[in-house]
Amino acid sequence: MHTAIIGVGLIGGSFAKDIKKLWPEATIYGIDSNPEHVQQALDLSIIDQKADYAVLAECDLVIVSIPVDILVVELPKILDACGEDTVVVDAGSTKQLICETVAEHPKRRNFLACHPISGTEFSGPKAAMDGLYQGKTNIICEVEKTAFVLQERALKLFQALDMRIRYMNPVAHDKHIAYVSHLSHISSFMLGKTVIEKEKNERDIFDMAGSGFESTVRLAKSSPQMWTPIIKQNKKEVVETLNEYIQNLEHFKQLLFEEDYESVFSEMDNTNRIKQILKGIPLTKNKINDGE
Amino acid sequence: MHTAIIGVGLIGGSFAKDIKKLWPEATIYGIDSNPEHVQQALDLSIIDQKADYAVLAECDLVIVSIPVDILVVELPKILDACGEDTVVVDAGSTKQLICETVAEHPKRRNFLACHPISGTEFSGPKAAMDGLYQGKTNIICEVEKTAFVLQERALKLFQALDMRIRYMNPVAHDKHIAYVSHLSHISSFMLGKTVIEKEKNERDIFDMAGSGFESTVRLAKSSPQMWTPIIKQNKKEVVETLNEYIQNLEHFKQLLFEEDYESVFSEMDNTNRIKQILKGIPLTKNKINDGE
Numbered sequence: 001m002h003t004a005i006i007g008v009g010l011i012g013g014s015f016a017k018d019i020k021k022l023w024p025e026a027t028i029y030g031i032d033s034n035p036e037h038v039q040q041a042l043d044l045s046i047i048d049q050k051a052d053y054a055v056l057a058e059c060d061l062v063i064v065s066i067p068v069d070i071l072v073v074e075l076p077k078i079l080d081a082c083g084e085d086t087v088v089v090d091a092g093s094t095k096q097l098i099c100e101t102v103a104e105h106p107k108r109r110n111f112l113a114c115h116p117i118s119g120t121e122f123s124g125p126k127a128a129m130d131g132l133y134q135g136k137t138n139i140i141c142e143v144e145k146t147a148f149v150l151q152e153r154a155l156k157l158f159q160a161l162d163m164r165i166r167y168m169n170p171v172a173h174d175k176h177i178a179y180v181s182h183l184s185h186i187s188s189f190m191l192g193k194t195v196i197e198k199e200k201n202e203r204d205i206f207d208m209a210g211s212g213f214e215s216t217v218r219l220a221k222s223s224p225q226m227w228t229p230i231i232k233q234n235k236k237e238v239v240e241t242l243n244e245y246i247q248n249l250e251h252f253k254q255l256l257f258e259e260d261y262e263s264v265f266s267e268m269d270n271t272n273r274i275k276q277i278l279k280g281i282p283l284t285k286n287k288i289n290d291g292e
Numbered sequence: 293m294h295t296a297i298i299g300v301g302l303i304g305g306s307f308a309k310d311i312k313k314l315w316p317e318a319t320i321y322g323i324d325s326n327p328e329h330v331q332q333a334l335d336l337s338i339i340d341q342k343a344d345y346a347v348l349a350e351c352d353l354v355i356v357s358i359p360v361d362i363l364v365v366e367l368p369k370i371l372d373a374c375g376e377d378t379v380v381v382d383a384g385s386t387k388q389l390i391c392e393t394v395a396e397h398p399k400r401r402n403f404l405a406c407h408p409i410s411g412t413e414f415s416g417p418k419a420a421m422d423g424l425y426q427g428k429t430n431i432i433c434e435v436e437k438t439a440f441v442l443q444e445r446a447l448k449l450f451q452a453l454d455m456r457i458r459y460m461n462p463v464a465h466d467k468h469i470a471y472v473s474h475l476s477h478i479s480s481f482m483l484g485k486t487v488i489e490k491e492k493n494e495r496d497i498f499d500m501a502g503s504g505f506e507s508t509v510r511l512a513k514s515s516p517q518m519w520t521p522i523i524k525q526n527k528k529e530v531v532e533t534l535n536e537y538i539q540n541l542e543h544f545k546q547l548l549f550e551e552d553y554e555s556v557f558s559e560m561d562n563t564n565r566i567k568q569i570l571k572g573i574p575l576t577k578n579k580i581n582d583g584e
Contacts, residue, residue, distance in 0.1 A: 117500060117501070117502040118502065119502070119504075136502070137499050137500065137502075139499075139500065164499070166499050166500070176491065176500050177500055179486070179487045179490050179491060180487060180491075180500045180501040180502075180505045181500070181501075181502065181504060181505060183483065183486065183487070184483065184504055184505045184508040184509070185504070186541070186544060187479055187483050187508060187541075188508055189544075189559065189560050189563050190537060190540040190541050190544060191475065191476065191479050191537065192563040192566040193540050193559065193562070193563045194471070194475065194533065194536050194537045194540050195471045195472060195475070196562075196563065196565070196566065196569070197536070197540075198471050198533075198536065199468065199471060199472075207429050207431075207456070207458050208409060208429065208431065208458070208468050208469060208472045208473070209409070209472040209473075209569075209570075210409040210410065210411070210428070210429075210472075210473065212411075212473060212476055212477070212510075212511050213472045213473060213476045214570050215507045215508070215510045215511065216476040216479060216480050216507070216508060216510070216511055217476070217566050217570070218504075218507045218508070218570075219504050219507065219508055220560075220563045220564070220566045221564060221566060221567045221570070222560070224557045224558075224560035224561045224564065225557075227560055228553055228556050228557045228560065231548070231556060232551075232553050232556070235548055235551075238548065239545060239548055239549070241486065241490075242541060242544070242545045242548075243545070244486050244489070244490065245482060245483065245486045245541065246538055246541050246542060246545070248482040248485050248486050248489075249478070249479075249482050249534060249537065249538050249541075250538060252478060252481075252482055252534070253531060253534045253535070253538070256523070256527055256530065256531055256534075257531070259524075259527075261520055261524050264520050264523060264524070265516045265517075265520045266516075267481065267485065268481050268512075268514070268516035268519055268520065269516045270485070270488075271481050271482075271484040271485045271488065271512045272512070272513060272514075272516065273488070274484040274488065274509050274512045274513060275513045277488070277501075278501075278506050278509070278510075278513070
């Protein structure tokens with residue numbers, strides 16, 4: 001299987017590693033605007049050859065794993081360059097603008113809009129790992145717009161990787177993902193900011209913080225290069241989640257003002273059922289995920 | 293060493309297990325208002341004998357690990373009952389009210405105010421584990437108010453457990469801990485609430501949430517029984533941290549409104565240095581900590 005990976009970082013590189021394991025005869029072409037990453041990917045045998053879009057016409061599978069602002073610019077060009085029988089799969093954390101961008105593209109049927117809910121705190125080819133996608137959810141949007149035989153080829157890969165497939169429309173994807181991913185990132189960044197600003201003497205944080213704090217601010221390690229365009233593309237939904245989150249925080253504060261500790265208790269008690277919900281979330285082996 | 297553990301849950305039980313390992317000849321008395329927990333602790337050989345406050349007069353060491361609202365009621369009685377040569381150590385997540393409560397107690401010199409920054413998501417004697425405190429910070433307040441020989445006995449234990457000792461006054465403790473622990477818990481509870489409220493169909497959360505979300509809402513699993521009194525006792529500081537956190541979230545939302553994505557980028561980029569800060573936090577082996 002001729003495969004091109006556009007963006008040979010954590011996401012693309014991990015796909016490449018798994019594909020190589022599943023189909024040792026596959027040729028993996030690597031395309032990346034960062035020449036250092038291409039070289040690293042070659043050195044690590046993640047890709048077989050450096051390439052450019054000219055190779056896409058001969059590929060069975062193209063995986064596009066680049067920041068979503070670059071994705072909306074490049075995806076039409078990628079489809080222009082791909083063959084009649086190529087399936088182009090993306091891994092963007094937003095789906096509405098991406099799907100709109102190629103809605104009228106003559107090769108729309110060659111594109112499968114995907115969002116694999118997986119990642120780690122690290123980035124670049126060195127962060128690529130085997131089995132990153134095992135047991136993880138892959139959200140597929142507008143599946144009906146992709147040629148059936150090409151859907152099948154992509155699904156064969158996802159099933160071989162043991163991913164859980166969920167179908168969703170792009171609007172619903174962006175709405176829900178704002179709650180379970182984008183808001184988490186902002187809440188974490190702002191928590192980090194609040195503590196860093198207050199604790200000018202960082203030794204105090206270092207000494208008093210436990211793993212609970214670490215867990216809550218973990219996503220504040222995420223890449224601003226990746227996250228600014230995600231938040232920008234999903235601005236409307238993100239603002240709505242922020243409004244609701246701020247409202248809930250204000251309400252909690254109000255309960256403290258009123259010394260209504262019965263309600264403070266209830267607020268926490270009602271949210272405890274997150275335990276049951278979280279039980280269903282598959283964890284990445286190395287635990288940390290800011291790549292959603 | 294005669295040791296009494298008042299509150300034989302995760303915190304007290306883990307101390308008991310480590311003490312038994314360090315000093316096999318020690319006798320561990322267990323005191324708990326919950327008879328089931330006492331029985332479990334006996335069955336698990338965490339404690340040697342069930343006891344009541346009458347035993348405290350003969351004890352070298354008493355560890356009090358109960359919710360902070362009960363702690364302020366019980367601590368004076370515990371000091372009343374303890375011997376002239378007993379050191380009473382607490383593990384409360386607040387320090388100011390606790391220290392005030394016993395400030396004038398005739399046996400104030402028998403008390404060492406402590407806050408071990410350690411825990412897991414679980415509670416009760418079954419959650420007690422070996423080595424919970426290894427490498428963790430223990431904040432000691434008003435050390436000068438404790439008899440020197442009794443400080444030494446407690447420190448011998450903490451050093452044997454490989455804890456990092458930090459001395460702090462109770463006001464500073466409550467102020468800083470509001471940022472690195474109490475605010476994290478509230479931000480996590482309110483994030484969980486926001487998502488649960490919105491996503492009435494919980495399958496959507498389950499399917500779309502990744503380990504990033506899991507990490508950010510992990511503390512929303514924490515016990516409301518334990519956390520309501522902590523927040524109540526530290527209300528003033530907690531409200532201040534909440535004000536600053538909400539202000540930062542509002543500012544971020546405003547930047548989105550104004551489409552000022554350069555500033556959105558900077559907000560995240562500036563907070564990325566949390567990476568360096570987090571490197572210094574020792575992790576609990578089983579990773580999850582809501583017991584701070």
